[in-house]
Amino acid sequence: MSTNEGSGLSRRGFLAISSATLGGVMLAPGVRLIEVASARAPEQAASKQVRWGLLIETDKCATGCDDCVKACATENGIKDTGRPRTDAQWIRKVELKDRRSGRTHSVPVMCQHCEHPPCVDVCPTGASFKRADGIVLVDRHTCIGCRYCMMACPYKARSIVFDDVTDQNPDVPRGKGCAEGCTLCVHRIDRDRQPACVEACTKAGHNAMIFGDLNNPQSEIAQRVAKFGTSKIRADLKLNPAVRYQGL
Amino acid sequence: MAASIVYRELSGTDRRFWGLMAWLAVPLALGAAAFFYVEHYGHIVTGMDNQIVWGLPHVFAVFLIVAAIGALNVAMAASVFGKAVYEPIAPLSALVSMALLVGGLALLMLDLARVDRMVVAMTHLNTSSIFALRVVLYNGFLASVAIYFWFLLERRMNRYAKAAAIVAFFWQLLLATGTGLMFGAMVARAAYDSPLLVPVIIVLSATYGTAVFILVLLAACRWDGRPIAEDLLRRLKNLLAISVGASLYGAALFYFSKFYVARSHDVGQFLLFDGGVYTVLLWLGQVLVGGVAPLALLMRSQISRGAIAAACALVVLGGLAQVYVIVIGGQAYPQILFPGMVESSSFFDGEIHPYTPSVAELLFGLGGVGLAAAIIAAVLRALALLPERLDQTLSPQP
Numbered sequence: 095m096s097t098n099e100g101s102g103l104s105r106r107g108f109l110a111i112s113s114a115t116l117g118g119v120m121l122a123p124g125v126r127l128i129e130v131a132s133a134r135a136p137e138q139a140a141s142k143q144v145r146w147g148l149l150i151e152t153d154k155c156a157t158g159c160d161d162c163v164k165a166c167a168t169e170n171g172i173k174d175t176g177r178p179r180t181d182a183q184w185i186r187k188v189e190l191k192d193r194r195s196g197r198t199h200s201v202p203v204m205c206q207h208c209e210h211p212p213c214v215d216v217c218p219t220g221a222s223f224k225r226a227d228g229i230v231l232v233d234r235h236t237c238i239g240c241r242y243c244m245m246a247c248p249y250k251a252r253s254i255v256f257d258d259v260t261d262q263n264p265d266v267p268r269g270k271g272c273a274e275g276c277t278l279c280v281h282r283i284d285r286d287r288q289p290a291c292v293e294a295c296t297k298a299g300h301n302a303m304i305f306g307d308l309n310n311p312q313s314e315i316a317q318r319v320a321k322f323g324t325s326k327i328r329a330d331l332k333l334n335p336a337v338r339y340q341g342l
Numbered sequence: 343m344a345a346s347i348v349y350r351e352l353s354g355t356d357r358r359f360w361g362l363m364a365w366l367a368v369p370l371a372l373g374a375a376a377f378f379y380v381e382h383y384g385h386i387v388t389g390m391d392n393q394i395v396w397g398l399p400h401v402f403a404v405f406l407i408v409a410a411i412g413a414l415n416v417a418m419a420a421s422v423f424g425k426a427v428y429e430p431i432a433p434l435s436a437l438v439s440m441a442l443l444v445g446g447l448a449l450l451m452l453d454l455a456r457v458d459r460m461v462v463a464m465t466h467l468n469t470s471s472i473f474a475l476r477v478v479l480y481n482g483f484l485a486s487v488a489i490y491f492w493f494l495l496e497r498r499m500n501r502y503a504k505a506a507a508i509v510a511f512f513w514q515l516l517l518a519t520g521t522g523l524m525f526g527a528m529v530a531r532a533a534y535d536s537p538l539l540v541p542v543i544i545v546l547s548a549t550y551g552t553a554v555f556i557l558v559l560l561a562a563c564r565w566d567g568r569p570i571a572e573d574l575l576r577r578l579k580n581l582l583a584i585s586v587g588a589s590l591y592g593a594a595l596f597y598f599s600k601f602y603v604a605r606s607h608d609v610g611q612f613l614l615f616d617g618g619v620y621t622v623l624l625w626l627g628q629v630l631v632g633g634v635a636p637l638a639l640l641m642r643s644q645i646s647r648g649a650i651a652a653a654c655a656l657v658v659l660g661g662l663a664q665v666y667v668i669v670i671g672g673q674a675y676p677q678i679l680f681p682g683m684v685e686s687s688s689f690f691d692g693e694i695h696p697y698t699p700s701v702a703e704l705l706f707g708l709g710g711v712g713l714a715a716a717i718i719a720a721v722l723r724a725l726a727l728l729p730e731r732l733d734q735t736l737s738p739q740p
Contacts, residue, residue: 163688179391183689190683203679203687212530218474219466238463239455241395242473248530250677250689254395254455256386270384271455327679331529342680 136284142226145209146278147308147336148292149315149324150201154302157200160187162303165294166204169279171263182253184276185291190342199342202291202303205230205251205276206327206335213243213252213275222273228308228336229278237272244273248328249335251275308336347430347734349726352719353566359723366716373709376702377452385455388703393695394673398666399453402707404521405550405665406446406714407480408543411518412551412585414439414487414510416578421490421507427574431559433727436491436510438555438718440484445714447480449707472524479517486510495725518544525668532609533672538599542592546661548585553636553657556582558718560651562728569733570647579650583640586657590633593664597624609675612694613667620671623663632660670697 166172166185175181185204191197211230213222221237224230232243244252252275259268265281268274279289287293292305306315318324324338352359380387390397417435420428428435451460468474490506493499522540529535556578563570601610613620636653639645674695679685685692722728 178688179393179690180386182392186687186689186691188679188685188687188689188691190680190685193682193684199683203691214470216471216473217468218471218477219462220468221466236459236462236466237456238459239457240463240473241455242471244392244395245673246528246530248677249679250691253392254385256384256391269456 140225140227140229143309144227145308145336146227146229146283147207147306147315147319147338148278148289149304149306149318150337150339151302151304152199152201152339152341154300155200155202156300157189157198159200159298159300161294161298161300162202162291163187165290166276169263169282169290170266170277171259171261171268175257177256180256182255182274184251184253184274201339201342203249203251203327204291204337205247205278206249206333206337207276207278208336209334211333212246212248216242216246218242225280229280229283230275231277231280232273232275234267234269234272234274237269239271239273241273247275248331248333347729348731349433349728350730351726352562352723352728359719362719363716366712366719369705369708369712370716372705373707373712376705376709379702380706381452381457387700389697389699390703391695393690394670394697396669396673397697398670398699398703399449399707399710401662401666401669402710403446403449403453404669405662406442406449406710407521408518408547408665409550409554409661410439410442410446410547411483411514411521411544412547412549413442413555414514415548415551415581416555417490418507418511418514421494421504422511427577430729430732431574433491433494434559434562434722435555436487436494437721437727438558439551440487440491441714441717441721442551442554443480443484444717445710445712448713449710453706472520472527476517476520476524479513479520483510483513483517486513495727515544518547525672531672531675531677532606533600533613533668533675535606536596536599538592538596542589542596545585545588545592546664549582549589549657550661552578552582552585553654553661557651557654557658559728560647560654562722563732568728569731571733574732575647575650579640579645579653582653582657583637586633586637586640590629590637593628593633608678612675613671617671617674618694620667620674623671624667627663628660628667630660631656632664636660673697 163185167174170184172182172184185202188201188203190199190201207228207230209228211222211224214224214230218240219236219238221233222230222243223233239254241254244254252273254273255268255270258270262268266277279287282289288296288305292303295301295303304315304318306313308316308319310316311320318340319338322340324340325342326335326338388397414435416428417432417439419425420432451457451463454460454463463477467477486506486509490503490510493503493506519540522543525534526537526539559570559578562568597610597614600606601614613624615621617624636656639649639653639656642649674697676685676690676692676694679691
């Protein structure tokens with residue numbers, strides 16, 4: 095009997111395993127639901143308590159690497175037509191060389207999601223707008239293609255679509271004749287995901303881009319911005335961009 | 343007792359008039375064809391790209407709008423500042439101003455990359471945008487000049503003409519300021535970013551507007567042989583000469599302030615010395631053709647009508663060159679994101695951006711000019727706006 099007890103499953107053991115399995119099966123979707131529920135519900139407005147931003151660690155960003163650019167193009171359906179002057183570029187790698195020291199940097203530049211965006215100020219129809227959480231977007235339904243935002247943006251971050259757009263990502267509507275720029279992958283942020291560029295940079299092991307809430311003191315980005323000297327492009331304009339650069 | 347001024351429509355046979363309109367229909371038709379071509383294929387068929395976003399149509403539009411503001415000066419001198427010598431030609435001044443503005447606005451609106459959404463442009467107005475504000479300023483300017491124009495023509499309303507003129511005068515100042523600020527407040531581009539552009543636009547408007555007005559006046563009087571008093575011509579050519587001189591001074595102040603101030607030195611160096619076609623257009627087009635040469639003609643004490651017309655034409659050509667340098671040259675110079683660094687990227691950071699206007703853009707721009715000219719010709723034929731003689735010392739028609 096003792097051998098039977100040793101090799102077989104006791105009633106108590108069976109009940110314990112059964113309970114654990116049942117509990118797991120029942121709780122797992124709940125845990126998953128909780129995870130999904132932490133993203134903003136569609137009917138819930140973006141909060142101004144949040145200020146989404148990016149930190150670029152320039153020392154980790156390698157010359158010649160364009161993983162972030164490729165990821166952006168794939169995510170947002172931006173195609174290379176072979177005509178670079180009329181192609182849209184939401185993010186680009188800018189190669190820099192200090193005129194005096196000769197030191198080089200390679201940095202991604204995209205819409206800087208300014209606190210005081212000139213594109214929003216000048217847009218005649220209000221198509222350029224800033225969401226409560228600081229993301230600067232273009233309403234493709236009211237953009238009239240005047241290109242004033244492109245004239246006014248100090249970061250050369252806006253493009254106009256010159257070609258017909260096909261095979262669009264349903265999350266990222268684009269339109270010929272409309273101005274556009276980096277949306278910070280707002281469609282991913284609203285589902286609690288990171289922007290495609292950041293995800294690609296992290297996945298490749300570069301870790302040169304950090305995304306997060308600048309207003310949350312507990313977030314990694316806020317702590318790094320507080321701890322290290324970071325710079326803003328064209329800080330003289332006092333636009334307070336949400337994209338910061340460390341190591342420039 | 344001084345005789346009354348008799349105003350007359352453009353005379354001549356219908357055949358001759360419609361011949362003129364047929365000529366003016368050529369640039370209009372070509373402009374319309376160019377518009378539909380660009381509208382159909384998109385701006386990909388123009389010389390514009392994601393670096394040079396405002397092209398030749400904007401050059402024509404800005405020139406026409408700036409000229410429209412200044413073309414009203416003669417009317418304002420008559421009705422606001424009491425210069426009686428200009429009173430007989432005040433209605434023409436108002437007409438030229440409105441026609442130029444309509445031509446310029448048509449170009450501006452039809453050059454939208456989503457021209458199908460023009461209704462959106464009219465129904466969604468961002469009040470913090472100078473660009474949007476200008477839409478209000480344009481319409482207000484058109485309305486105020488139209489009311490003033492009506493009060494001039496309608497005898498019963500003549501007594502209110504001065505009040506209407508004062509409103510139009512302030513609106514003129516507002517529109518010139520708004521147009522200057524549109525570029526001057528653009529901190530993103532080193533070539534603009536200067537409040538000096540506001541007074542510069544005001545003097546440029548006086549120059550372009552007066553030149554176009556004199557050309558129209560001379561052409562209209564030549565059409566049916568209306569005599570013009572030498573005194574009136576002398577005053578007009580002096581007005582133009584003063585405006586040209588002021589424009590040269592304003593341009594010198596603007597460019598040399600860019601060159602002198604450290605933060606904008608590089609763009610000043612580019613436009614004044616190293617900018618290739620822009621430098622050539624600045625010195626040869628704007629300064630020599632549009633400034634020194636007409637001044638040399640206008641400063642002579644004895645000057646024929648032909649020479650005055652030539653001076654006006656030179657001012658117009660120089661003005662177009664100047665607006666080209668401001669609008670296109672200002673975009674050709676790269677936006678410097680990282681001062682002190684050499685920049686390069688797949689998006690042409692740190693490079694001088696090339697621009698070659700397409701034939702469609704040129705025809706489209708000329709279409710705007712044709713529209714303004716056709717409006718002036720048609721209204722002059724339909725309404726008695728111009729005295730049949732401009733060589734008498736007369737009291738205006740009661």
